[in-house]
Amino acid sequence: MRTIIPLRNHAVVIGGSMAGLFAARVLSDHFQRVTVIDRDDLSEDTEFRGGVPQSRHLHQLLMRGQQIMERRFPTLPDDLRAIGAPSLEWGINGIVATREGFTPPKPTGLRSNTVSRSALEALIRRRVPQRAGVTFSGGCTVTGLLTDSTGTTVTGVRAEKRITREAAEFTADLVVDAGGRRSDAPEWLAALGYERPSRTMVDAHVGYASCWFEKPTYMPPDVPIMLVKADPQSGRAGMILEVEGGRWTVILTGKNRDYPPSDMDGYLEYARSLQSPLIYNYIRGAKPLSQVYGYRNTNNVWNHYEKLTRRPEGFVVTGDAACGFNPIYGQGMSVAAMDAELLDGLLRGWENRPLTGFAEAFQKRLAEAVRVPFALATADDLRQPSVEGDIPRQPWVLKQIGLYFRALIDVTDTDAVVFRQFVRVMNLLDAPTTLLKPRIVWRVMRYYLGGSRRLSDHGHLGVTLSPAAKP
Numbered sequence: 243m244r245t246i247i248p249l250r251n252h253a254v255v256i257g258g259s260m261a262g263l264f265a266a267r268v269l270s271d272h273f274q275r276v277t278v279i280d281r282d283d284l285s286e287d288t289e290f291r292g293g294v295p296q297s298r299h300l301h302q303l304l305m306r307g308q309q310i311m312e313r314r315f316p317t318l319p320d321d322l323r324a325i326g327a328p329s330l331e332w333g334i335n336g337i338v339a340t341r342e343g344f345t346p347p348k349p350t351g352l353r354s355n356t357v358s359r360s361a362l363e364a365l366i367r368r369r370v371p372q373r374a375g376v377t378f379s380g381g382c383t384v385t386g387l388l389t390d391s392t393g394t395t396v397t398g399v400r401a402e403k404r405i406t407r408e409a410a411e412f413t414a415d416l417v418v419d420a421g422g423r424r425s426d427a428p429e430w431l432a433a434l435g436y437e438r439p440s441r442t443m444v445d446a447h448v449g450y451a452s453c454w455f456e457k458p459t460y461m462p463p464d465v466p467i468m469l470v471k472a473d474p475q476s477g478r479a480g481m482i483l484e485v486e487g488g489r490w491t492v493i494l495t496g497k498n499r500d501y502p503p504s505d506m507d508g509y510l511e512y513a514r515s516l517q518s519p520l521i522y523n524y525i526r527g528a529k530p531l532s533q534v535y536g537y538r539n540t541n542n543v544w545n546h547y548e549k550l551t552r553r554p555e556g557f558v559v560t561g562d563a564a565c566g567f568n569p570i571y572g573q574g575m576s577v578a579a580m581d582a583e584l585l586d587g588l589l590r591g592w593e594n595r596p597l598t599g600f601a602e603a604f605q606k607r608l609a610e611a612v613r614v615p616f617a618l619a620t621a622d623d624l625r626q627p628s629v630e631g632d633i634p635r636q637p638w639v640l641k642q643i644g645l646y647f648r649a650l651i652d653v654t655d656t657d658a659v660v661f662r663q664f665v666r667v668m669n670l671l672d673a674p675t676t677l678l679k680p681r682i683v684w685r686v687m688r689y690y691l692g693g694s695r696r697l698s699d700h701g702h703l704g705v706t707l708s709p710a711a712k713p
């Protein structure tokens with residue numbers, strides 16, 4: 243990676259969560275100073291902070307995100323090892339249960355780590371200020387944007403200290419909003435006389451309930467994931483993910499307002515109702531380390547900053563603040579990392595010239611980048627009976643492709659080639675169109691023309707599945 247001596251003076255990042263940290267990391271290559279402002283106190287590695295309520299829930303790190311993070315933070319693999327974050331090979335180190343049984347192992351050579359959201363953020367947060375010029379201003383809420391006298395260029399932010407209510411101003415050459423789903427950027431723009439971005443919203447009323455457990459000592463070390471696939475009828479699903487500290491984070495999910503309960507009895511009952519009792523049988527005897535946490539703010543929301551007809555210079559929006567996804571596919575952190583890569587690439591193209599036109603160019607690139615993750619996240623939601631929001635009319639061809647993808651998902655249970663390509667697509671490494679290649683289409687057709695589903699007892703993992711755990 244080419245090292246640049248930063249010529250620009252100061253960038254401000256609103257939000258010190260994943261998108262803000264990634265943005266700060268790349269901005270430090272282009273600006274002499276980068277200030278990350280967050281309403282939470284970021285000085286301690288707390289397990290939970292109010293600005294990121296989703297951190298109580300299971301977070302998968304997709305391979306695309308992990309690859310970008312490892313490039314930007316080369317010590318990350320060692321850091322993950324040091325805290326005891328398990329590593330896995332997709333298709334091998336996990337158990338996937340359906341009503342019919344366990345799917346057979348399928349070597350993919352594709353590896354990633356499992357780690358809690360708060361631990362990952364803490365690791366990245368420790369590394370970012372090691373970059374020259376990066377500082378954090380925690381306990382400080384941004385309340386609006388500052389502009390030049392013509393109102394056409396953002397020149398910084400107005401903020402307020404949370405405890406003392408003392409007002410503060412930060413001047414900057416570039417302001418990056420990474421304030422998440424609850425970003426106030428649309429209101430800040432409106433207050434300056436600009437239009438709010440239009441938005442595309444798709445809500446299938448998906449609900450999460452999560453609980454943390456001590457991993458039972460009888461479990462072998464190399465099974466960090468256990469998944470019960472979504473029941474084709476009820477839509478209920480669940481996953482156990484082992485993270486650092488010998489802990490299990492366990493989520494149950496439902497759609498169409500079939501929310502999993504957040505009391506322990508109801509939670510266990512919901513686990514028992516999944517299409518396989520795998521998760522229920524493991525958690526009913528395990529020691530809980532937390533209460534059950536519910537979460538329902540799971541709609542897909544794409545704020546179309548790329549479509550603004552007028553915008554101030556010097557202000558861009560990234561991460562969930564630009565586009566938030568139904569979290570079931572685990573894309574948010576990886577897309578935030580991809581957004582930061584775009585920011586870096588574009589700033590390199592803007593070297594040695596004023597940032598005029600930069601904000602518009604960035605939002606347009608970001609919109610191109612989120613198109614695929616948004617399509618992946620909404621594909622199933624759009625088919626749900628309770629879906630609300632902006633429902634596009636699907637042309638006949640797209641409907642047929644949708645049916646093909648649904649069929650393909652069943653084939654991934656048993657066909658190693660289809661599974662591997664599917665994993666690459668869902669990890670944002672390859673485009674979904676790669677699943678339309680002739681060798682994949684042929685395997686899907688062959689399956690439906692009389693292939694057999696050979697399921698497995700997962701003996702390769704050395705897991706002793708109690709007879710009761712078997713579906």
Ligand SMILES: Cc1cc2nc3c(=O)[nH]c(=O)nc-3n(C[C@H](O)[C@H](O)[C@H](O)COP(=O)(O)OP(=O)(O)OC[C@H]3O[C@@H](n4cnc5c(N)ncnc54)[C@H](O)[C@@H]3O)c2cc1C
Pocket residue numbers: 256257258259260261262279280281282292293294296299300301302303304382383384385420421422423424425426450537539540560561562563569570571572573574575576578
């Ligand atoms: C239930 C759930 C499960 C998820 N699971 C996954 C998963 O498995 N894998 C995955 O990759 N992603 C997952 N995500 C998404 C992921 O959490 C986010 O995409 C990721 O954290 C990036 O978010 P962000 O940094 O844009 O915003 P956030 O994480 O929401 O952070 C916003 C930050 O901005 C700060 N802030 C906001 N406004 C202001 C202000 N005015 N002034 C100062 N500070 C401000 C907040 O305090 C906060 O720190 C999940 C999300 C949810 C809701």
